Amino acid sequence: MASSNSVVVKLGGTLAELAGTKQLCVELPGEPTLAEVAALVGVAPNLVMLYAVNGTLRAADYRPSPGDEVLLIPAVAGGQLTGR
Amino acid sequence: MRVDATASRCTGCKLCQLACALHQFGENNPKKTAILITSDLLNTGHYRVAVCDQCGLCEELCPAGAVSKVDGAYVVDPEECTYCYICVNECPQGAMLVPSGKHTPVKCISCGDCVELCPTSALAMVE
Amino acid sequence: MNGYAGKILRVDLSTGKTWTEPVDPKLAREYLGGRGFAARLIYDEVKGAEALGPDNRLVLASGPFAGVFLPAGAKATFAAKSSATGLYGDANVGGHLAAELKYAGYDAIVFQGSADRPVYLFVDDETVQIRDASRLWGKGAIEAEVALKDELGEDYQIATIGPAGENLVKYACVGHDIGRQAGRTGAGAVMGSKRLKAIAVRGSQTVPVADIEALRRISKEMFLKVKADPGLQVWHDYGLGSVCSWANSIGAFPTRNFSSGYFEGIDGIDHHAMRERIIVGSKACFGCPMACGKFSRVKERGVWVEGPEYETTALIGGNCALNRIEDVAYANYVCDELGLDTISAGNVIGFAMECFQRGVIDERTTGGLAVRFGDVEAFVTLANRIARREGIGDLLADGVKQTAAVWGKGSESYAIQVKGLEWSGYESRGAPAMMLAYMTADIGAHHNRAWAITYDIAQGREKVEGKAAKVIDLQHVRPLFDCLGACRLPWVEMGLDLKYYAELFPAVTGLDLSWEDLLQVSERVYNLTRAYAVREVPGFGRSHDYPPERFISEPVPDGATAGSRIPRDTLDALLDDYYGLRGWDKTGRPTGVTLRRLGLGDVAEELAARGLVE
Numbered sequence: 130m131a132s133s134n135s136v137v138v139k140l141g142g143t144l145a146e147l148a149g150t151k152q153l154c155v156e157l158p159g160e161p162t163l164a165e166v167a168a169l170v171g172v173a174p175n176l177v178m179l180y181a182v183n184g185t186l187r188a189a190d191y192r193p194s195p196g197d198e199v200l201l202i203p204a205v206a207g208g209q210l211t212g213r
Numbered sequence: 214m215r216v217d218a219t220a221s222r223c224t225g226c227k228l229c230q231l232a233c234a235l236h237q238f239g240e241n242n243p244k245k246t247a248i249l250i251t252s253d254l255l256n257t258g259h260y261r262v263a264v265c266d267q268c269g270l271c272e273e274l275c276p277a278g279a280v281s282k283v284d285g286a287y288v289v290d291p292e293e294c295t296y297c298y299i300c301v302n303e304c305p306q307g308a309m310l311v312p313s314g315k316h317t318p319v320k321c322i323s324c325g326d327c328v329e330l331c332p333t334s335a336l337a338m339v340e
Numbered sequence: 341m342n343g344y345a346g347k348i349l350r351v352d353l354s355t356g357k358t359w360t361e362p363v364d365p366k367l368a369r370e371y372l373g374g375r376g377f378a379a380r381l382i383y384d385e386v387k388g389a390e391a392l393g394p395d396n397r398l399v400l401a402s403g404p405f406a407g408v409f410l411p412a413g414a415k416a417t418f419a420a421k422s423s424a425t426g427l428y429g430d431a432n433v434g435g436h437l438a439a440e441l442k443y444a445g446y447d448a449i450v451f452q453g454s455a456d457r458p459v460y461l462f463v464d465d466e467t468v469q470i471r472d473a474s475r476l477w478g479k480g481a482i483e484a485e486v487a488l489k490d491e492l493g494e495d496y497q498i499a500t501i502g503p504a505g506e507n508l509v510k511y512a513c514v515g516h517d518i519g520r521q522a523g524r525t526g527a528g529a530v531m532g533s534k535r536l537k538a539i540a541v542r543g544s545q546t547v548p549v550a551d552i553e554a555l556r557r558i559s560k561e562m563f564l565k566v567k568a569d570p571g572l573q574v575w576h577d578y579g580l581g582s583v584c585s586w587a588n589s590i591g592a593f594p595t596r597n598f599s600s601g602y603f604e605g606i607d608g609i610d611h612h613a614m615r616e617r618i619i620v621g622s623k624a625c626f627g628c629p630m631a632c633g634k635f636s637r638v639k640e641r642g643v644w645v646e647g648p649e650y651e652t653t654a655l656i657g658g659n660c661a662l663n664r665i666e667d668v669a670y671a672n673y674v675c676d677e678l679g680l681d682t683i684s685a686g687n688v689i690g691f692a693m694e695c696f697q698r699g700v701i702d703e704r705t706t707g708g709l710a711v712r713f714g715d716v717e718a719f720v721t722l723a724n725r726i727a728r729r730e731g732i733g734d735l736l737a738d739g740v741k742q743t744a745a746v747w748g749k750g751s752e753s754y755a756i757q758v759k760g761l762e763w764s765g766y767e768s769r770g771a772p773a774m775m776l777a778y779m780t781a782d783i784g785a786h787h788n789r790a791w792a793i794t795y796d797i798a799q800g801r802e803k804v805e806g807k808a809a810k811v812i813d814l815q816h817v818r819p820l821f822d823c824l825g826a827c828r829l830p831w832v833e834m835g836l837d838l839k840y841y842a843e844l845f846p847a848v849t850g851l852d853l854s855w856e857d858l859l860q861v862s863e864r865v866y867n868l869t870r871a872y873a874v875r876e877v878p879g880f881g882r883s884h885d886y887p888p889e890r891f892i893s894e895p896v897p898d899g900a901t902a903g904s905r906i907p908r909d910t911l912d913a914l915l916d917d918y919y920g921l922r923g924w925d926k927t928g929r930p931t932g933v934t935l936r937r938l939g940l941g942d943v944a945e946e947l948a949a950r951g952l953v954e
Contacts, residue, residue: 141571143835147798175797175900178586179574186574186612189589202571203835204586204794224576224631226624227436228563231409235556241408242546244443251494254486257518257644258621258635313544330563332629333576333622 134195138170141202147172157195164189167201178204214285214323214338216248218262222335225252225260229327229336236326237319238312245312247321248336262335265308265321271300286323294318342550343404343849344368349446349468351461353534354394354453358468363447369851370939372823372858373403375430376865377448378419382428383872383943385452391423391526392508392533394454400441400499400539401448403825404849407439407547410559411566411836412628412827414438416516418499418527423510424684424739425760425784426877428869429525430822432788433499434625434633435517437541438825440497444543451534460488460538464496465545473537477506480677481515488540499539502679504727505532509737511684511762512727515676519623519646520633523681525761525783550850558843566629566834575833576622579632580650581611587654591901592766592774592793595658596713597690598756598890601767602899605663609653613665620644630829638669645673648682654765655686660693661713671719678727683786684739687762689722691740691755692732700749707731753889758785769891770901771796773807776914779885780811782869788822790814791832801901804910808917816862823861864938867922867930871943874929874952881927885915929953 135156138148145151148170155169163182164174180187181200193199227250230243238245249263265287272280272287279293280300289300294317301309301318309318328336347360371380378399389395398420405413416438422429441449444463451461455470458477462469476484481502488498497516504512505528512528513521522528531537549555566572574582584606587593591601607613618638623646624631637644648656648668656675657668675682689711695701696711703710707725709732711718725733735743740762744755756763761784768774773792781789790811799806817838821828824845830836842855853861873880886892887906895905919926923934932953935944947953 139570141569141835143794145835173797175590176794179578179582181570181574184573200570202574202582203833204583204590221621224622224624224633226626226628226631228627228629231627235409235552239552240546241549241552241555242443242544243439244544245546254489254494258623258646330560330567330629332563332567332572332624333631 136166136193136195137198138166139198139200140170140172141200144172144176144201144203147176160192162190162192163187163199166193166199172201176204177201214340215267216264216321216323216328217337217339218264219335219337220260220262222333223250223260223262224333225250226332228330228332232326232330236324245315245319247308247310247319248327249308249310263307266306267323268305270303270305271309271320274299274303287320288322289317289320291317341365341368342548343408344373345442345445345447345545345547347446349449349463351449351451351470352453353451353455353459353470353536356470358470360446368404369853370861371865372861373447374401374415374417374432374823374825375419375819376823376861377401378417378430379428379865379868379872381450382419382421383868386421388876389421391421391426392529394452394534396421396530396533398451398527398530398534398536399448402438402441403823405844406825407442407626408549408848409555410627410826410844410848411562411830412625412630413825414625414628415822415825415827416441416522417822418514418522420527420530421876422783423508423526423529425525427759427783427873429527429783431513431522431524431527432822433514433516433520433522434628434827435497435520436626437497437499437516439626440541440543442543442547443545444541445545449539451536454533455535458535458537460540461536463539463541465543476537478503481679482518482677484538485515485518488538492540493542496540496542498541501528501531501537502677502727504679505529506537507727507729507737508532509680509726509729510739511681512679513681515679519635519676521676521681523683524786528679549848551847554847555844558840558847562830562836562840563629565836566830569834571834572630575630575632578611578615579622579634581614581634581648581653583650584653584657585610587650587766588658589900590793590797591770591896591899592768593658594654594763594765594767596661597659597694597754598763598767599694599754600897600899601770601901603658603661605661606658608663609657609665609668614648617665618669625827628827628830630834632829636669638666638673640666641670643670643673645669645676648672651765652682652686655683655690656719659686659690660719662716662719663714667716671716671723674720674723678723680723680727683764684762685723685726687756688726688736688740688743689719691743691751692722692736693718694754695747695751700747700751705732756785756888756890758887759884761785766793767896767901768793769896769906770801770904772804772906772910772914773811775887775891775906775911776807776811776918777814779887779911779915780815780918782866782873789819791818804913808914808921811918812921815866816859819865820858820862823865860938864940867935867938868940868943870924870930871935871940871947875947875950881929882915885928886911
């Protein structure tokens with residue numbers, strides 16, 4: 130169950146590999162930016178090409194509200210980011 | 214049920230034609246299709262979609278009685294078809310097609326395969 | 341042959357003869373198709389020939405995945421001995437050509453010789469004719485394509501060249517589908533040298549597959565997975581334009597002739613600007629759910645263009661400092677009609693702009709034209725002069741390396757190329773793996789063999805260890821798609837698992853090759869194109885793998901990679917590692933052992949006989 134101060138984070142394409150999941154619910158510590166939300170789920174912000182909140186593209190410094198759905202879209206990834 | 218096309222959403226990928234040929238003939242050949250995508254040369258980046266709207270004119274006109282309605286869609290019986298192509302020539306949608314190597318016209322039987330796959334939802338099943 | 345049309349069409353433009361040959365099952369098994377077929381054909385048949393002479397071959401090849409019910413079986417390879425580099429060169433194009441070629445009954449077309457007047461090749465299933473194209477000669481690439489479609493019918497798939505190809509600009513491209521291009525390495529110039537203005541293909545035949553039910557099941561799962569991906573809408577809305585602002589934010593966006601990786605004018609040319617100001621619709625390649633092609637309208641100029649794609653915005657936008665998307669799109673349109681590769685053209689013109697700024701050249705060199713960064717009119721004037729080889733354009737048409745060699749005054753250090761091919765859209769001083777990818781791409785400085793910049797970021801941008809191994813992995817898996825005739829973007833961007841492709845291969849072809857076997861095909865091809873370079877270019881080796889001096893000695897001035905450069909000892913460490921892992925010697929030549937391990941024993945013998953391997 131989503132708590133009152135959480136967002137749903139969906140990870141597109143290869144970012145799911147870094148986070149180890151395609152979707153998760155994240156408790157927000159205060160009012161983080163989207164870049165900080167990415168870091169929270171284990172994705173380096175500079176690997177995220179675009180952020181969308183509830184289906185609308187937003188800049189990395191946008192601060193999502195509780196209950197929002199955040200989508201992290203990877204940069205052209207050319208395959209796996211880790212290992213060989 | 215019939216397939217309804219919103220041509221403005223079409224990107225011209227022709228996946229519907231591939232899916233149609235697979236369903237109708239079990240072949241990899243988008244030319245053997247009952248849905249036809251053509252690009253508009255005068256308006257590049259726009260596409261025309263020709264697909265049957267199940268109006269039933271083919272049944273009305275068929276002199277051999279080869280067209281009948283089955284589960285809400287008109288189908289052509291290859292056993293009865295005499296290849297007169299009146300239906301092909303008169304179809305208001307231009308959606309009765311004769312694939313190369315075949316004689317019987319092929320038309321949409323509302324199977325829904327193209328609708329399921331269309332990546333931009335340019336196609337929909339409607340009553 | 342499941343997955344194949346089963347025939348190769350041969351066209352001798354000197355004699356006017358055409359004939360077909362069956363596809364050798366051994367060729368299919370060892371080289372798959374596309375780039376693999378092309379590499380073997382060119383290795384076998386183009387020995388010591390001039391790139392722009394009648395003895396060169398132009399290969400148009402599809403692959404076993406092309407035209408088949410799977411995501412984006414749409415890729416055709418154009419290949420030849422490259423006019424830009426003198427090495428094996430290829431470029432792929434999406435659209436609908438590869439699929440149509442298969443439906444017409446051919447896996448590939450191989451052109452040889454040269455016609456005595458402008459011609460085009462007409463193919464309608466078994467009907468193959470070399471037809472007069474005098475009335476098309478001189479027309480723009482898109483103009484000629486539309487004229488042919490008007491005459492033949494919308495259902496013909498057509499490839500054309502523009503004036504740049506006719507006038508043998510060394511980086512002229514081949515256009516298809518009104519705005520797509522096989523861009524790199526000058527296949528358009530090779531077509532021009534053969535006086536082949538166009539290729540028009542239509543077919544009606546079925547592509548047989550080994551297991552149609554397995555194919556339907558696997559592909560349907562792939563298609564539905566992509567359709568359900570929440571990121572798909574972004575591709576539909578923005579296409580590859582969305583890469584621009586990200587590349588800029590990580591300091592990889594080529595700016596002012598690669599003097600920086602950060603462009604201050606990005607907001608005027610990014611995906612938002614594109615969507616809000618010019619995009620009118622999406623245009624997909626055959627069987628592709630992503631539709632990354634955007635069709636745009638530049639209202640103030642009254643022109644339509646497919647794009648701009650990322651690479652075009654990077655090389656024409658950032659690299660020439662054009663900060664309005666309308667200007668980038670207009671310049672894109674001009675290049676498309678002229679038949680100029682936008683990557684090389686943007687690189688060459690950016691170089692001319694820097695030389696003008698530095699006083700290496702002045703109005704006397706340019707014929708009175710001020711060639712300044714940010715000036716779209718200067719860009720368009722130069723593009724036209726290049727395509728027609730007029731004035732300064734005659735030299736620029738030979739590429740940035742040759743131009744720098746003539747202009748001198750140290751300009752060689754900022755002629756941004758490897759092996760004579762202009763560098764594409766990623767400034768890589770802060771990305772050792774990406775730098776190595778450019779250095780070792782077999783066609784010259786292009787990103788499609790290995791795209792490793794996110795690996796640099798994920799693993800640490802300063803780190804060098806392990807980067808060569810990753811580059812080699814990518815150089816096998818990515819070009820494998822070019823052998824198969826499918827686009828790699830559904831894997832790269834939508835994250836479709838490679839295991840799907842491994843399952844698709846036997847379903848389509850019935851061949852018992854595992855994914856590892858397929859990757860070995862790709863490795864074989866990579867070694868074959870390297871062996872070709874060793875055979876064709878005297879002294880070819882390590883010295884051909886270095887990037888320009890700018891990246892070695894000049895730190896990036898600003899942006900996320902400010903201060904980065906890539907010292908020569910780092911480059912050498914990367915190359916030593918790379919050659920060692922590949923089984924090449926210290927000079928960068930494949931060893932006989934390596935060639936034989938890959939089933940290239942005949943190549944090893946030939947090179948040994950010439951004293952080129954031990």
